[in-house]
Amino acid sequence: MVNPNFGREKHVEVARFLSPLRGFAADEHEIECRRDAFTGVECRINVARSKRVKQAEDTEEELVELVKRTRDECFFCPERLETATPKFTGFYEGRIVVGRSCAFPNLFPFGKYHAVVTFSEDHFLDLHEFAAELIADNLRASIVFIDAVHKYDEGAKYPIWNWNHLPPAAASIIHPHVQVLVEERPTPFLRRLLENSRKYFEETGRNYWRTLVEEERAAGERFIGEVGSGGDAVVALASFAPLGNNEVMLIFRGASSLADLNERQIENFAECLVRVLRCYKESGVNSFNVTTFSGSINGGEDAYYSLHARIISRPRFRAFYTSDTGFMERFHYEWVIETMPEDVARRMRKFF
Numbered sequence: 001m002v003n004p005n006f007g008r009e010k011h012v013e014v015a016r017f018l019s020p021l022r023g024f025a026a027d028e029h030e031i032e033c034r035r036d037a038f039t040g041v042e043c044r045i046n047v048a049r050s051k052r053v054k055q056a057e058d059t060e061e062e063l064v065e066l067v068k069r070t071r072d073e074c075f076f077c078p079e080r081l082e083t084a085t086p087k088f089t090g091f092y093e094g095r096i097v098v099g100r101s102c103a104f105p106n107l108f109p110f111g112k113y114h115a116v117v118t119f120s121e122d123h124f125l126d127l128h129e130f131a132a133e134l135i136a137d138n139l140r141a142s143i144v145f146i147d148a149v150h151k152y153d154e155g156a157k158y159p160i161w162n163w164n165h166l167p168p169a170a171a172s173i174i175h176p177h178v179q180v181l182v183e184e185r186p187t188p189f190l191r192r193l194l195e196n197s198r199k200y201f202e203e204t205g206r207n208y209w210r211t212l213v214e215e216e217r218a219a220g221e222r223f224i225g226e227v228g229s230g231g232d233a234v235v236a237l238a239s240f241a242p243l244g245n246n247e248v249m250l251i252f253r254g255a256s257s258l259a260d261l262n263e264r265q266i267e268n269f270a271e272c273l274v275r276v277l278r279c280y281k282e283s284g285v286n287s288f289n290v291t292t293f294s295g296s297i298n299g300g301e302d303a304y305y306s307l308h309a310r311i312i313s314r315p316r317f318r319a320f321y322t323s324d325t326g327f328m329e330r331f332h333y334e335w336v337i338e339t340m341p342e343d344v345a346r347r348m349r350k351f352f
């Protein structure tokens with residue numbers, strides 16, 4: 001079997017000091033540095049921090065307060081959505097409604113085709129309250145938007161489905177929603193993934209992502225589970241070198257682009273997200289990001305590329321939460337992580 005590693009490396013560094021937590025006796029912290037040459041991700045994991053037990057807490061007072069305070073002014077709530085949100089024009093007229101989900105243009109876009117898609121009329125949903133059907137309807141509405149854009153403008157062919165939940169994840173609006181972009185060019189990280197996937201295929205005749213799934217399943221350490229069967233299945237893995245805490249990758253066995261998803265793939269992906277969110281809820285997480293890494297629409301990339309998503313937890317929302325993204329991530333492209341991927345996989349497995 002071809003080794004998919006493309007130079008996955010790890011080594012442990014040890015920091016030693018006299019700790020006031022031990023009466024100034026000698027203490028040491030192990031820092032595991034990981035590099036995945038395929039994705040280009042480099043991170044360092046503080047093993048001691050990852051072993052801290054985090055208790056699930058009740059919903060914080062500050063969160064209840066925030067939900068109450070923002071409810072009456074919310075543009076995404078049904079009383080104001082019709083009058084306060086923009087409408088599509090050109091590739092589609094008006095707003096796209098699927099089930100309880102509604103898609104409309106982002107009022108302050110950072111892309112030529114940039115939509116907001118709500119999940120429902122609920123102003124707030126906690127992690128365990130996102131039903132698979134809500135997520136599936138959101139995806140269906142998102143795909144209607146993506147298809148309409150691409151039919152109108154063939155040059156717009158890289159769709160991205162992005163979900164920021166609560167302010168620590170950079171959501172400025174509490175009301176649950178995703179942002180969908182259809183881009184002419186892949187983002188820098190996606191470009192690297194597509195290029196390396198093509199190179200891997202040229203060198204080995206294999207799809208890197210399918211090989212990765214098989215190797216991880218055989219190794220067992222980071223394999224979490226799978227929802228669905230055959231080409232419709234979606235596989236959950238903990239990433240070897242994550243970009244955030246509690247990171248889970250969801251890999252589609254039989255799709256390279258978001259635009260190609262069939263009904264079963266949509267439902268299986270939604271179900272995977274529901275399960276990850278249940279585990280997050282149990283771990284005390286209330287804020288997270290999800291994004292997809294999609295091949296191009298009708299790009300013929302199925303042989304060498306697989307659509308996948310990453311989901312990471314963010315600091316728990318409370319009045320004075322501390323961001324988890326500092327100088328290392330913003331300036332040095334190195335990710336400081338406090339959860340061991342193999343521990344994440346262990347905790348996630350019972351939800352799959």
Ligand SMILES: [Zn+2]
Nearest residue numbers: 074077123175
């Ligand atoms: Zn609302």
